[in-house]
Amino acid sequence: DIQMTQSPSSLSASVGDRVTITCRASQSISSYLNWYQQKPGKAPKLLIYGASTLQSGVPSRFSGSGSGTDFTLTISSLQPEDFATYYCQQSYRVFGGGTKLEIK
Amino acid sequence: EVQLVQSGAEVKKPGDSLKISCKGSGYSFTTYWIGWVRQMPGKGLEWMGIIFPADSDTRYSPSFQGHVTMSADKSFSTAYLQLNSLKASDTAIYYCARRFGEMLSYYFDSWGQGTLVTVSS
Numbered sequence A: 001d002i003q004m005t006q007s008p009s010s011l012s013a014s015v016g017d018r019v020t021i022t023c024r025a026s027q028s029i030s031s032y033l034n035w036y037q038q039k040p041g042k043a044p045k046l047l048i049y050g051a052s053t054l055q056s057g058v059p060s061r062f063s064g065s066g067s068g069t070d071f072t073l074t075i076s077s078l079q080p081e082d083f084a085t086y087y088c089q090q091s092y093r094v095f096g097g098g099t100k101l102e103i104k
Numbered sequence B: 001e002v003q004l005v006q007s008g009a010e011v012k013k014p015g016d017s018l019k020i021s022c023k024g025s026g027y028s029f030t031t032y033w034i035g036w037v038r039q040m041p042g043k044g045l046e047w048m049g050i051i052f053p054a055d056s057d058t059r060y061s062p063s064f065q066g067h068v069t070m071s072a073d074k075s076f077s078t079a080y081l082q083l084n085s086l087k088a089s090d091t092a093i094y095y096c097a098r099r100f101g102e103m104l105s106y107y108f109d110s111w112g113q114g115t116l117v118t119v120s121s
Helices: none
Strands: A004-007 A010-013 A019-025 A033-038 A045-049 A062-067 A070-075 A085-090 A099-103 B003-006 B010-012 B018-025 B034-039 B045-052 B057-060 B068-073 B078-083 B092-102 B105-111 B115-119
Touching: A004 A085, A010 A019, A019 A033, A019 A085, A019 A099, A033 A062, A033 B105, A045 A062, A045 B105, A070 A085, A085 B045, B003 B092, B003 B105, B010 B018, B018 B092, B018 B115, B034 B068, B034 B078, B045 B068, B045 B092, B057 B068, B078 B092
Parallel strands: A010 A099, B010 B115
Antiparallel strands: A004 A019, A019 A070, A033 A045, A033 A085, A062 A070, A085 A099, B003 B018, B018 B078, B034 B045, B034 B092, B045 B057, B068 B078, B092 B105, B092 B115
């Protein structure tokens, strides 16, 4: 089975910061990589699919890149509502362990 | 508007069985696979499997194969997740989600609100 590893597992940052989260697959998954945001007590929300395609309605400060085994999610300028946990996912299957983004 | 509405929170005893429902609306329910995702308290997301409501074809994660049963009733636009012989370790939030996409690029674009299952004696 493919394993998905996210880093870091937690991250402290300030409003306005540029933040990058990394996801690594145990074998090549082409561009079949999705990113979700989850806030406490809420269902996950799709941010990016196909490694780099922004889901409709998602702010442009979110971006994704990568292919093969290494992927990144970047938030260009953190807003207060962005503090949440982020998960990568291989296609519709395995999730990464999550990255909790907290306010510094 | 696409909506997935799940059944309410449940409190069960060890050894009990449980069936969670997920009703879809706002789209053709038989056209898209429905996935199930577990989230244990304070933990991450775990993919459990998916079901195609049109013919009930299912694909289970190896981690959950044999421990859960997915089913669907297309007449009611509803998917189900059955958990048998519940243990305390089954305590979790269970989400359903619609699988969208094409050409191998699939993702969960709409999610249910989650069903909290608590197993306690």
